[in-house]
Amino acid sequence: LTGKKRLPGFSGEWKKTTIGNIAKEISIRNKNRKNYPVISCTKTKGFVDSLSFFNKKVYSDDLSGYKIISRNQIGFPSNHIEEGSIGLQNLHDDAIVSPIYTVFSMGKNADPLFVFAVLKTDHYRQIFAAATNSSVDRRGSLRWSAFSQIKINLPSPPEQKAIAAVLTTADEEITAIESDLARLRQEKKALMQQLLTGKIRVAV
Secondary structure: OOOOOOOOOOOOOOEEEEHHHHEEEEOOEOOOOOOOOEEEEEOOOEEEEHHHHHOOOOOOOOOOOOEEEEOOOEEEEOOOHHHOOOEEOOOOOEEEEOOOEEEEEEOOOOOHHHHHHHHOOHHHHHHHHHHHHOOOOOOOOOOHHHHOOOEEEEOOHHHHHHHHHHHHHHHHHHHHHHHHHHHHHHHHHHHHHHHHOOOOOOOO
């Protein structure tokens, strides 16, 4: 994500630009009160379905002021981004988020997954914290006007997509390993239950 290690077949300098040059803010309200799923952004998991994640309703009854966020758009709660709460919307074709969220979409020369991965690093969390602390917004929020001025280094679009593909494969492998681990833990729990009650005896 920094260009210190390159994938085979790619060379050339990465170009430094601002987020505002590769993305645009999207602020479309749910004025028609459509029944879009409500999502929230967490520090570790990114976007989650609000109702199922929190096991209760934590959003307003009136959703007309909520913002629509489409697939592959990025969003963050403007008053929590310094904690690392930023997400790539890959749960639904369209969903809605609280009005406090900033939502933006990438231009044709910026891969959403690559840019999201960069912005999710601890380096950028520190940048967000510094930008929030220096913001004129007294509520401690990072608005698009300041967020869009943050610098980012970008390789060519093909290299971005290649890096994004590597990250996707790694995530899929992690998910598979976590699934195996959960299964093994369940098997261990069941075996312990059998052994500790004498239902299964150990051969000596």
